Amino acid sequence: MWRNIASNAMTFLVVIVFLLGGVLIWAQKEYQSVGPLEQPICLQVQRGSNFNRVSSDLEDKGAIRSGVLFRLGADYADKTALLKAGSYLVPEGATMPEITDIITRGGASTCGTEVVYRIGVTSAQVEVRELDPAAGRYAEVLEFDPAEPAPAEYAAYRDDVGTRFRVALAEGVTSWQVVTELGQVDILDGDIAERPAEGSLAPESYEVSRGDTRQSVIDRMQAAQQVILAEAWSNRAPGLPYASPEEALTMASIVEKETGGADERPLVASVFVNRMERGMRLQTDPTVIYGITGGEGVLGRGIRQSELRRETPYNTYVIEGLPPTPIANPGRLAIQAALNPADSDYVYFVARTLDPADGHLFAATLDEHNANVAAYRRLEAERANQ
Structure with a gap:
């Protein structure tokens, strides 16, 4: 009898083990x-x-x-x-x-509501967007100027626990603009110790959280730019007329302010490199404007002849070589263009049309350049007569 009981018990245990094994296999699957x-x-x-x-x-x-x-x-x-x-x-x-x-x-x-604090070259704005999971796209639900009173509904989006935040820098913003606009970002705390060196901030999009300090955001921007510049410097073309990465950064800032076209940046960089190698002055308006404004806001008018003749550290119509510092915070593509310019013999360029988005016409000789300038003047005259 005991032998039968033991046998039945063993059979029962075997069945239980097999059942448990089956359950585990099913659960894992x-x-x-x-x-x-x-x-x-x-x-x-x-x-x-x-x-x-x-x-x-x-x-x-x-x-x-x-x-x-x-x-x-x-x-x-x-x-x-x-x-x-x-x-x-x-x-x-x-x-x-x-x-x-x-x-x-x-x-x-990775989804839900997102508040983006955009710092642009001529303006800043706050965007509230929501992701449609099915479509995989963000839809804008609110937009306003941070210098103006925020719409009443903004607070609900900002204070929702699921909301994510980003600070987005456009290429070509100045350090003064970044410091000023970060002061308007109401989820950040603290002050910025001092205005960062011009050119030292990487124009990118940065994820931020409530309670982050403004200085910590600046530190991240500077660290990112250091990495970008170091990588581009280590992969630079030979024979460039820069004594240091800082000089290359200055050139990149000039390229950034001269063109917004990604495909044009290496060509614009080649023009300025060619001028430096030939002992020509850079003669670029954005440096003159920076000398007037100090990077604090937009000039909002044309450059006066007296300003073009005045000798200042940033008037490249008068001084030789590069200005003493960058004139903006250049992006990755402008830095890469400054350190790997196109192989060209161009030393002149002028806008192709009255629309900056249409790019530039490049020339290797003064005669070619004068013809391009004359074509541009005709477009100006035609618009004035409309």
Whole structure:
């Protein structure tokens, strides 16, 4: 009898082991399999939330089939304590491990509401945008000048826990503009110790958070520009007339202010490099304007003849070589153009049409240049007579 009981017990245990093994195999397969989402969703993870709440939310939204299995998998991977607050885009068909990684890796939120503080060359603006998960595109819902009173609805977007923030610098902004406009960004704290050196800030888009200090944002911009300049300097073309990376940065700032066309930057850089190599003056208006304004705002008028004749450190119609500092914060493409200019014999250029977006006409001789200038003057005359 005891032998039969022992045999039955052993059989029962074997069955249980096989059943448990089958359950584990199924659970592992289910955990790794393509999820049930048919369209992307934006998942909000509130501050102070936990995996129980998140798994319930995911289950309600149809992103996972089992909240229990989702929590067990995250716990097994030691990720339950790594949950990060924010707004996260969960793509269609995302597996449970993929969703776990999305909400625990940290970093920037990837969907929901975004506030962008744009610092441009002639103006600044605040944009509030929302991502449509299904379309994968941001739609603008609000825009205003930060110097003006903010619309009443802005506060609700700004104070929402899921909102992400960015500061976006346009190529060619001056350090004065950046310092001034960062002072208008109401989610940042503290003052900036001193105006950063002209040219030292990288025009890029920076993710920021509530309570970040303005100085810390400046520090990130400077660190980014140092990396860009060092990389471009190490890959520069041979024989360039720059004694240091700082001189190359000054040239890049001039190129940046002379053209907004990415394809034109190497050609514009070649003109100025050719002039320097031939002992010609740079004769570029943006440097003269910087000498007048100090980078503080837009000149808002034409350059006077007296200003073109006056000898100042930035009047490249009078001085030899480069001005003493950059005249703006150049972007990556302008820096690369200054350090790898096009191979040309051009020493002149003039606007192609009255629309700056149409680019420039380049010339190697004064006769060619005068013909291009005459064509431009005719366009000016035609507009004046309309």
